[in-house]
Amino acid sequence: MVYLEPDIIERPSWRLIQDLERGIVPESARATLMTLALEPTITDVLVRLKKVQILNIHEPFYDKAGEIYLVTSVIDGLAKKPIVLDVKTFHGIKENDFLDIGDLGVAIYHNPPRKLPRFLDIRIQIIESDRKLRDAGKVLTEISNDQKFKDIQKILNTLATTTTPLLTTVVDLTDKVANIIGGILKMNKDDQICYYAATFTDKFDNLGRGQHRHTKPHEAEFSYEILAG
Numbered sequence: 001m002v003y004l005e006p007d008i009i010e011r012p013s014w015r016l017i018q019d020l021e022r023g024i025v026p027e028s029a030r031a032t033l034m035t036l037a038l039e040p041t042i043t044d045v046l047v048r049l050k051k052v053q054i055l056n057i058h059e060p061f062y063d064k065a066g067e068i069y070l071v072t073s074v075i076d077g078l079a080k081k082p083i084v085l086d087v088k089t090f091h092g093i094k095e096n097d098f099l100d101i102g103d104l105g106v107a108i109y110h111n112p113p114r115k116l117p118r119f120l121d122i123r124i125q126i127i128e129s130d131r132k133l134r135d136a137g138k139v140l141t142e143i144s145n146d147q148k149f150k151d152i153q154k155i156l157n158t159l160a161t162t163t164t165p166l167l168t169t170v171v172d173l174t175d176k177v178a179n180i181i182g183g184i185l186k187m188n189k190d191d192q193i194c195y196y197a198a199t200f201t202d203k204f205d206n207l208g209r210g211q212h213r214h215t216k217p218h219e220a221e222f223s224y225e226i227l228a229g
Contacts, residue, residue: 004125004178006197007216013204017167038116038202038228045117045207045228047074049124050105052222053098058128058190065092067133068193070099071125071181074109075156075174076117077165082156083177084109085143087136105224119167119201120208121174126193126220127185134185142184149180171199194220 011017019025049072057066068090075083086108090099111117143149152173159165178195185191194216200208206228213223 004175004182004192004195006123006195007192007219008194008196008214010196010198010208010212010214011200012208013201014199016204017199017201021166021168038207042116042228043114045109045111045120045226046107047109047120047122047224047226048105048107049101049222049224051098052101052126052220053096054093054126054193054220055096056193056219057093057095058130065094067091067129068093068099069125069127069129069133069136069139069185070101071123071127072108073123073174073177073181075119075121075170076109076111077119077160077170078112078115078117079157079160080112082153082160085140085177087139087143089133089136091133108224117202117207118165119170119199120226121167121170122196122198122200122208122224123174123178124194124196124222124224125178125181126195126222127182127187127191128193129185129187130191131186139184143181146180146184149177152176152180167199167201171197194222196222200226 052070054068057064059066070088073083073085155173159170196214198208208226209228211223211225215221
């Protein structure tokens with residue numbers, strides 16, 4: 001299996017999170033920091049992917065077109081469904097094409113009723129397939145039935161019951177999910193157009209609320225938004 005590394009990482013308070021988990025932060029400061037959180041009036045959190053543009057197709061032929069998988073996964077620290085996963089496929093994509101995800105984009109996460117996430121770990125994988133695209137629903141089923149994926153879900157369910165989940169552990173587990181997906185799609189390093197990883201907490205990052213725009217030069221541009229209200 002190819003072990004995938006993110007091309008773009010967005011983790012605003014990562015050093016602080018690591019220091020808290022290692023016990024480096026003094027207890028007096030820790031107590032103050034842990035009181036910071038989203039406003040108590042917040043009830044809904046939505047993550048919406050707005051645009052994805054493919055800047056390069058790796059096919060070697062003139063007037064080349066590619067077959068694209070768009071895979072999104074979100075982990076929110078809630079127990080019932082610890083990984084919100086989706087796979088979409090796009091045929092005949094040429095350089096500078098936008099993936100057709102609708103004028104308003106596509107929701108990749110919405111919190112369960114009356115439950116607010118303590119953190120969001122978001123992964124966006126844009127993959128160019130060098131073989132015929134498989135049915136997205138069947139790919140999702142295969143991922144869900146993978147024993148390693150099931151084991152990760154069990155661990156995440158356990159972490160969700162803890163008062164302060166270890167985000168470094170969550171990130172490590174989500175890295176493993178990305179590699180499971182890569183293995184099931186039989187991808188290699190050349191198939192990875194862009195792999196984005198982000199982690200936001202409700203304590204220090206306001207769950208990442210707002211607009212997020214990123215570019216992997218000469219490969220892809222994308223934007224998404226996190227709405228809370």
